[in-house]
Amino acid sequence: MAKLPLAQLPELLNKLDQYNEEGERRSEITRAALTFALLTWVRTKELRFAKKHEFEDLDGNSPLWRIGPDRMKMHREHIVPLSMQAASLAKEMIACSQSDYVFPGQKRGVPLSENTMIYGLYRLGYHGRQTVHGFRGLASTWANEQLVEVGQPPMWIRKYHEDWVELQLAHSEENEVRGAYNAAEYLAPRRAMLQDWANFLDAMRGKTDNVAILRAA
Template identity: 30%
Template sequence: MLTDTTLRNLKPKSLTYKASDRDGMYVTVSPTGTVTFRYDYRLNGRRETLTIGRYGPAGISLAMAREKLIDAKKAVAQGKSPALEKQREKRRLTAAKTFGDVTEKWLVGARMADSTKAMRKSIVDRDILPAFQNRQLNEITADDLRALCSKVKARGAPATAVHVRDIVKQVYAFAILHGEKVDNPAEDVGAASIATFVPKDRALSPLEIRLMARQMESVATYPTIRLALRMILLTLVRKSELIQATWDEVDFERATWTIPKQRMKGRNPHVVYLSRQALDIFVALHTCAAGSKFVLPSRYDADRCMSNATLNRVTQIVAERAKAAGLPLEPFTVHDLRRTGSTLLNEIGFNRDWIEKCLAHEDGRSSRSIYNKAEYAEQRRHMLQEWANMVDAWIDGQTYVPKLIAARDNANDRPIVLCCWNPVRRQQPRSRLCQLQVPGQVHKNLEAVK
């Protein structure tokens, strides 16, 4: 089976040769050193070869090639020829010479979450197409792109300016992949030359969780808003995943919420194991929804979900009120609630793999994520219940010592003992099971607001 290291180390020879991967895919290495992914298959009694794409920065990655292989196998199983379809698509794309035409095809063919596609399309329509729509691909230069990004940044939208650069880069990569002989102007426009951003690492402390809940009660807003923010904190889902949720995703009997892959950033379905507290919130939201298919319907149209901006406005008001009252609650966003759960669960000592699964994170940089397909259903359900119990206790000005359970190292058939984070020595004892203690500073902070 091929790896990126293996592919980078393939050396050209006097004649083209092959190197096999898995599931029928292989690469050919030309005398000039070009590495190309291919797939042989039989369809209607004839042998065909699909050229998946070239490997490298100007082509596709190994992971992307394997995704395209899966699509090709599905097509063959349905009696379709992926090689002929690629030729048809290449002819269609070759006929489209303008940036606008290629961008339209990219939006249809690129694999991305629906929420990401909607965000990118809005940027394409508002910022990119007015400048580039009718221009030939080979007419757009790096200076043109740099000028467009500067214009967007000048109106106070540096993050959007970086998105403009990234979208143009992907559109050109799509065109090149489908046979266009053009240079990618975005390659010469570094993202850092447009804008730089401070990494986001805001996580609320147990004290701030208590203060947030207190201030939330005094904000003149709908109960559904308070419930939604509490739900994000308890389940660690993304804001869009909750706002766009529908009732057919929630199983009250099994206490699960299954988010379909179309709405997930990682393009895989995600099961959220609901704590008793989260289940109670869903029951309350179901009553408030009054028959709408959406968990959080719009106040103005029950057939639409709540606006993405609604929750952000409330968190801003909460932080402003806390500041006016002299309370130690720094500004925070809705996404910071998700990061809060991840940070505190890691500090307390819960298994990192369980936390990452709850967050629906896939670490593409690590081979660990490729082979670790465990779902940890029982462990995640237990951990989220303990997390909900802790949040309840903190809001009430109490402390709660969560119950840790042992994981199992299936490779060595032995239990893994989970121990607490030691706030003094900052290390985990490895040889014995110890009682988990919430760091002492947390106790002091909670005592201060009782």
Template identity: 40%
Template sequence: METTMLTETQIKKTKPESKMVRLKDTAGLAIEIRPTGAKVFTKEYRFDGRHRKDTLGEFPEVSLAGARARALEINAAVKRGEDPRANDLRHIQKVRLLQAKVAEEEAAKEAVVPHERRFDVVAEAFIDKRALEGVAQSTLDKLNWNLGSLARGKFKGRDIGSIKPPEILGLIEAIQAEDKIEKAKDIHRKLSQVFDYAIGLGLVEWNPAQMTKRAVVRRKGGRHPGLTEAKDVGALMRAIRLYPDGSGQNTRAALLLSAYCFLRSNELRGAVWSEIDFEKATWSVPAERMKGHKGIHIVPLARQPLEILKALREWEGEDVDPDAYIFPMSFRGDRYMSEATLNAGLRRLGYNTRTQHCHHGFRTTFSTNMNEQGWNRDWIERQLCHTDKDDVRMAYNKALYLEGRSKMMQAYADWLDKVELENQKA
């Protein structure tokens, strides 16, 4: 049979539809035209007896010729018995080492700035201070990611007093231009905190980030869309259940647990096995991972999420470390699943996370339907861990309404299964 090869003209002319369109090329290469308009190259292959599907990049940033070359490289690596992903990691490490060396050489050429006045030094000291204050690991991760990238890049070696408002404005506007509004806000906020810290150290007399706060786009509330109609929720559950195998197994399980337990992203992604009590059917989320650090949060586990966790546990084997992450990163077992993974998974299923349903939207789905079904509002609010700032008893009584909440959680899980089955029959 003659193999049909793609052309760039064909890719450009193919328009997005309500469902993903997949165009095949040669050597296991394909391009997915997603409902969002993104055109992404993927490569399927088998390694070590397992099916894999790797993302090679988005068209036109990655050309058809470049994607084909990478597909052939993967095939060649598999034929040699080498893991293509390991090859990618080695390549990334080499590139990073080269970039670091170039950056060091450039920094050496610049005028000498007193060590204590360097932006990167001040930023690192601020991050260390926040760590000593006992902030959540997710907060430290964001500080290291956002401030660290500036300390290693744009502002590395700069005298903190030489950074002016127009530079910060240009940085923030560039991020906003990519429609990364929340990231722009977060970086701006953390820059402002570093400059306030520098004022306290006597290094600067004013905060240039504060002078640009009007430039940061501020979206109104309602930024967490969630499906509430039974037929729509059923379709979502069905879509998650059919999430592609291979590398998507953990994502599918995480999304299903999100639907049944509706924890916030960090509360779910950072979970370790010791938090799950299979005998009591509870999930105890520690205070440091809860919003506001308001004590341990107990999630009564209905039959369905408990079965998912048992299956994941059996997959890990008998000797799993109690402190091991339930959802580790693919190549970094010492770190948990990326913050972007869950929303990316929903987008892969065809949902617009800005207007239809995002990960936080599972909480909206639960709240709306349980309130409509007449369940006790105190049980609902406690399960969502919504507490008044002054209500200490509510915050720290981790077992509050536990018996009632257990009944409610099972009823909700059964309702999700019911609407999913109705969607399957429709």
């Protein structure tokens, strides 16, 4: 799926923040849906059908989103820990929506249409360059490239374990034996990873002066 180099992400984010289409409310919903997809690494179908009751502790320290197995590619419940930015956006959309859907469609009682988000990217000038599914690739590339220095003599290791990244992407466990015994959700480290990602996106937007976050790219 088409995805930009991380170096071009600031331009996309700033265009997205200024996104406008006919009808102010439609622009807000499209912009929010695209932003939420980028923050959470979920698939389009998983986001479009998000309902209010699936969200927990949005005002607390451990906000999360429970996606039922019927909406998941692997037919297993997917628990998405939310960064502060994602929780705030979910809370805002839930408060504004007059539907059970967090991201409502144009007709009452229906979710966001299948093509709304991808057409939004087209309007921003990213046809053939960036897809909604490609957000997952952007996030995965970022996470897999983050390293930390440890030990004496110093050595570099991954900052985010591959299991955390793959679980956040809701990928299947290719090793059936390992998958059968690895039922851990890794909520705490995944939450920290997504919070780092959300902070990184804010840095790319220029919403923070934290140079260390920018250097992490």
